[in-house]
Amino acid sequence: MDYRIEKLVKGLTYQKIIIYGTGINAKILLNSLNDKEVVGILDRDRNSGYFEGKRILTTDEMLLYQPEAIIIATQLSATLPIYYRIRKLCLENEIVLLDLFGNDLFELVNSIEKQKEYSKKNIEELKNEIDQHEVITFDIFDTLIMRNTLYPEDVFHIVESRSKKKGIVLDDFANKRILAEQALKCISPNIYQIYDEYQAREGITSADKRLLLDNELSVEKNILIKRETVVDMMNYAFNKNKSVYLISDMYLPKEILEILLKNLDITSYHDILVSCDYHQTKFTGLYHIFMDLHPAASYLHIGDNVIADGFCAKSNGMDIYITPKAASLLEDSSYGHILKKALSVNERSMLGLFVAKIFNSPFSLNGSDRRPYINNIQDISYLYFAPLILKLVLWLIDILSQENYDKVLFSARDGFLIQELYDYIKAQLNKTELPESIYFQASRMLCARAGLSSDSDIEWMLSAPFSCSWNEIVKERFDLKASEMLDAHDEIYNSVVEYAISQKNKIYKHVKEIRANYNKYMKQLGLQQNGKYAFYDFVSCGTCQYFLSNFVLFDLKGLYCGYYDSVTGGKRNIPIKALFYNPNYFQKETFFFKHYLLLESILTSTSSSVINMDNDGEPIFSKERRSSYELSMVMDAQKSIKKYAEKYITSLYVDTSSINADFVDTIFSLFSPQYTNEDCAEFKKVILLDDFGKNLLEITRKERQ
Numbered sequence: 001m002d003y004r005i006e007k008l009v010k011g012l013t014y015q016k017i018i019i020y021g022t023g024i025n026a027k028i029l030l031n032s033l034n035d036k037e038v039v040g041i042l043d044r045d046r047n048s049g050y051f052e053g054k055r056i057l058t059t060d061e062m063l064l065y066q067p068e069a070i071i072i073a074t075q076l077s078a079t080l081p082i083y084y085r086i087r088k089l090c091l092e093n094e095i096v097l098l099d100l101f102g103n104d105l106f107e108l109v110n111s112i113e114k115q116k117e118y119s120k121k122n123i124e125e126l127k128n129e130i131d132q133h134e135v136i137t138f139d140i141f142d143t144l145i146m147r148n149t150l151y152p153e154d155v156f157h158i159v160e161s162r163s164k165k166k167g168i169v170l171d172d173f174a175n176k177r178i179l180a181e182q183a184l185k186c187i188s189p190n191i192y193q194i195y196d197e198y199q200a201r202e203g204i205t206s207a208d209k210r211l212l213l214d215n216e217l218s219v220e221k222n223i224l225i226k227r228e229t230v231v232d233m234m235n236y237a238f239n240k241n242k243s244v245y246l247i248s249d250m251y252l253p254k255e256i257l258e259i260l261l262k263n264l265d266i267t268s269y270h271d272i273l274v275s276c277d278y279h280q281t282k283f284t285g286l287y288h289i290f291m292d293l294h295p296a297a298s299y300l301h302i303g304d305n306v307i308a309d310g311f312c313a314k315s316n317g318m319d320i321y322i323t324p325k326a327a328s329l330l331e332d333s334s335y336g337h338i339l340k341k342a343l344s345v346n347e348r349s350m351l352g353l354f355v356a357k358i359f360n361s362p363f364s365l366n367g368s369d370r371r372p373y374i375n376n377i378q379d380i381s382y383l384y385f386a387p388l389i390l391k392l393v394l395w396l397i398d399i400l401s402q403e404n405y406d407k408v409l410f411s412a413r414d415g416f417l418i419q420e421l422y423d424y425i426k427a428q429l430n431k432t433e434l435p436e437s438i439y440f441q442a443s444r445m446l447c448a449r450a451g452l453s454s455d456s457d458i459e460w461m462l463s464a465p466f467s468c469s470w471n472e473i474v475k476e477r478f479d480l481k482a483s484e485m486l487d488a489h490d491e492i493y494n495s496v497v498e499y500a501i502s503q504k505n506k507i508y509k510h511v512k513e514i515r516a517n518y519n520k521y522m523k524q525l526g527l528q529q530n531g532k533y534a535f536y537d538f539v540s541c542g543t544c545q546y547f548l549s550n551f552v553l554f555d556l557k558g559l560y561c562g563y564y565d566s567v568t569g570g571k572r573n574i575p576i577k578a579l580f581y582n583p584n585y586f587q588k589e590t591f592f593f594k595h596y597l598l599l600e601s602i603l604t605s606t607s608s609s610v611i612n613m614d615n616d617g618e619p620i621f622s623k624e625r626r627s628s629y630e631l632s633m634v635m636d637a638q639k640s641i642k643k644y645a646e647k648y649i650t651s652l653y654v655d656t657s658s659i660n661a662d663f664v665d666t667i668f669s670l671f672s673p674q675y676t677n678e679d680c681a682e683f684k685k686v687i688l689l690d691d692f693g694k695n696l697l698e699i700t701r702k703e704r705q
Contacts, residue, residue, distance in 0.1 A: 007101060009032050012036065014068040015037050016066065017033070017038050017039065017067060017068065018041070018062055018067045018071070019040075020043070020086075021041075021073040021074045022056070023074060025073040025074060025075070026052075030052045039062075039065040040055050040065060041054050041057065042056075068096060069095065069096040070096070070098070071098045071100070072099055072105070074100075076099075079105075080311055083105050087105075101317070103315055108311070108314055112306055112310045112322075115321070116306065116324075118329060118332055119366060119367065121362065121366060122366050127236060129321050130237045130242065130300060132298070133298045134242070135244075135296040136243065136244050136302065137245045137318070138247070138269070138301075138302050139303030139305070140250065140261075142304040142305070143227065144234060144246070144261075145224050145266070146227055146356060146360075147224060147225075147356075148224075148353050148356050148652060149348065149652065150355070151327075154345055154352070156173060157654055157657070158345075158349075158651075158652060160174055166211065168208050168211060173212075176201070177194070179201075183197055183201070187281060188275035188276045190277070191256070195212065217256065220260065221260060222650070222651040223652065224263075226265075228361065230362065233302070238268035243294065244268060245269060245272070245290065245294065246273070247273045248274050248275065249275040249281045250275060250276060253274055254272045254273075258272065282308045282309070283308065283312055287312060287313055288316060291317070299319060300319045300320070300321060301319070301321070302320075302321045302323055303322065303323065304322065304323055304362070305325075329365055330355045332370065333359075333372060334372070334675045335670055344660075345654050345657040346652075346659045347659055349648065350663070353644065353647065358372050369677070372676060372677065377633050377636050377682045378636055378640045380637075380683065382641065382643065384670060384671040385598075385637070385671075387667045389645075390644065390645050390648060390664075391663075392579055393422055394425070394659065395579050397425065397429070401434060403557075404532065405534045406528065406533055407526075409440035411440050411537050412441045412442055412607075412610055413609060416605035417603050419437050419439050420642065421641075421645055422437055428649050438527075441521065442544050443610050443611065446514075447544040447548050448461055449510075449511065450515045451515070451550035451551055452478075452507070452547065453511075453551075455504065458478075458507065461477050461478065461500075462474075462477060462496050470493075470499045470500075471485055474496065474499060478500070478507045480503075518613050520617025521618070527554060528554065529553040529554060532555045533555065534559050535556045535558050536560070537558065537560045538561050540560055540563065541564050542558060542563070545558045549574055557575050558577065559576075559577055559578075560577070560579070561578065561580060562578055562596055564583070580593060590662075591665050595668070598671075602641075603638075604634060606635065607621060608624040
């Protein structure tokens, strides 16, 4: 007799019983209940006839017998769906619901439902549970370790991408890999059996089969990380001399899992039981096998899955503690709405990296209002800024591959980090056809001074606010010497513009000098007459490009992260493409355009802004106004962004999959106080200095709403 049924029969005290199910378990149970009154059978698909001599009843007919208990005699995988289907009926008629182990399902499910209160879970509670039990078992995937992908199946898309680069022609590998596993008749096949089946179905060579299998194992190794807090709890149990074991439903056998775990420095356990080694799952008997191998007075199983690690373990007589997986925490948090936006493999992988960071600990939402708590610039940059910046660089690479450019100019200072990422990703993706990058010294101040060509340009140069005299602002904006200036302005000038235009001959003369020195600088960079260059700027209406185009002898095509319409004629005519386009600067349509200044504060170079060129074509920089603390913040932020890009490109990126600009904008928007409980000192108030030299821009938390 099945051990479960034997346990049930010995403890059964009810006399009028209904058996739910018409399978092998129901048949064995019927033959074991000779001294009990089984009044009939319930089944979802049958409501008449007989099963093993017992009448199959409708629910209405069943109620006429006034049964004391219903025993769900099915596989564990079907027990909960049946429970939820008939629970209301049983509650209303005071009928006890039992599973094949004799557990009262109302009590069992109620205890599991309490495990879903994620915001109440904490480390001390788990430690206390560990202290009270003799044997501690841990699930592996999504409990001790997790992938940087959002879903396990995304691994297969990455394998397909990597394999194609090695010359294996594949068609819909991810889906066919899943179908091969499902086609096998045995319970819980291992990875070798799965690939044997895949080979038989697809007709690939043994060499290609081996390469695919090795690629899958390599991808797994590269995308796996440990859940630090849960591993700490495992080490805690091990150091408390508890018997610690790992139990997993998985197609990777024990010898492979041991290697993967060791690579992550996870060794504090006594043994591993894997479903594919025993061809039994947590639903069909893996827990029973474990308990037979390791008898003890008490067991505590720790896992992420409410059914496999909760219901199944509890049904087998183990106490349980659910440590929610990162994706479950995401769904339960203020960020849950973003799940619907991750449509492609690449977008899901971006979200996978996101949750692997912020929800690495199952206690991330402890005591929260569903808004995750974050308090350092490194994590903020990694989580909310890096996805958008990475998308920007990938977009640039895509655009640059469609046209022939001699070089791409990354304008100072906001092009500093973008150039680094461009060069890195270009090399990683082996995009040798892409143009060489140049870090190009430019600023609105320098470009305007060199490209000024009309009275309207003079007027524009004076449009930025100032708080000094007309004499001082004209001298400063146009880089005039004090000896060249009129001593003062008198009543004949109605405005600072009239005052400046009265001196335009001096201004235009000086423009020629600045322009000549700037051209020396460009010649030293190797920029050629009649060349074609891409000009990267972060967010602009085209000011720098417009003024440069007034005098350079080569073509400039603008590639911007954000472009907004300046509603002025000249700038509207320059060629620009942008990742984000805003028709009107004062009506901002995306979170990016509302808050791009946050990104501007950390994308920048640690050098100050260029304001002029000397006679040798060397840059002249403004005085650095940022403190060492602010510069340190910039370096920390950029380090995190580069770390994110490296991890994503080397282990997750699929070159045939897309990333929508709206998706990364949504990730960026999660930084809003509406979604995130942010308490980072560096972002209490962000101060930016306008490159015209005088205007300070302040961004407070309130303005980020």
